[in-house]
Amino acid sequence: MRRSLVMGNWKMNGSLAANQVLLEALLAKWQGVHKAEVAVAPVSLHLAQVGQLLSGSNIQLAAQDASAHASGAFTGEVAAAMLSELDCRYVIVGHSERRQYHAESSELVAKKAKAVLAEGMVPVVCVGETLSERDAGQTLAVISEQLSPVIALFGASLAQIVVAYEPVWAIGTGKTATPEQAQAVHAFIRDQLGAAGEQVRILYGGSVKPANAEALFAKTDIDGALVGGAALKADDFYAICRAAD
């Protein structure tokens, strides 16, 4: 049985003070989420302070990206080992915003995922098609291309990753994939992962809200959510976590 996972991706939002207020509001109402695992991913600069606020709670710390390199002359990058030092449990890699605005290839994303795993953390590998790719009937081909370097690089450790399916057209647009559309892609991803597939949690991301979370989580292959905008509102994020519990 796969344990559901809800992760809040705060992206590049909020001052440290604002994020502290958000977390305190979340922790104040934090009862009743026992079965689902929950994590929040602040910007790397805030990880230490957010980690301190989370200590004693059952909310895990996550990072939004990691370098593929272990250390050295890579200005602006943050190594996986540094994230591990701050007790991060999860690291998002290959978010569409990184692929789109920072030209990250699927090969680079796979290397980042491997670097995260090597430091004892869980990579959350994001995949997803754009609207024009969907309209052209290329959704599954795109997902397959994005996953294949990860599958090739991970081998037997593939069961240890988390995958997030985030259709680009649903991110921050208020347009969610229908539960049926998401389920079809999740089932495809699980199939692509082969024998490891049964164990891998596959999250859906893209305009997840309290109003649509339950219907998404009811689908067989949707094991949780990667939440952007709604994770910045304590009430909404809490409601999504409850729906996964």
Ligand SMILES: O=C(CO)COP(=O)(O)O
């Ligand atoms: O990109 C996302 C999470 O990583 C989804 O963002 P939204 O929930 O704001 O659509």
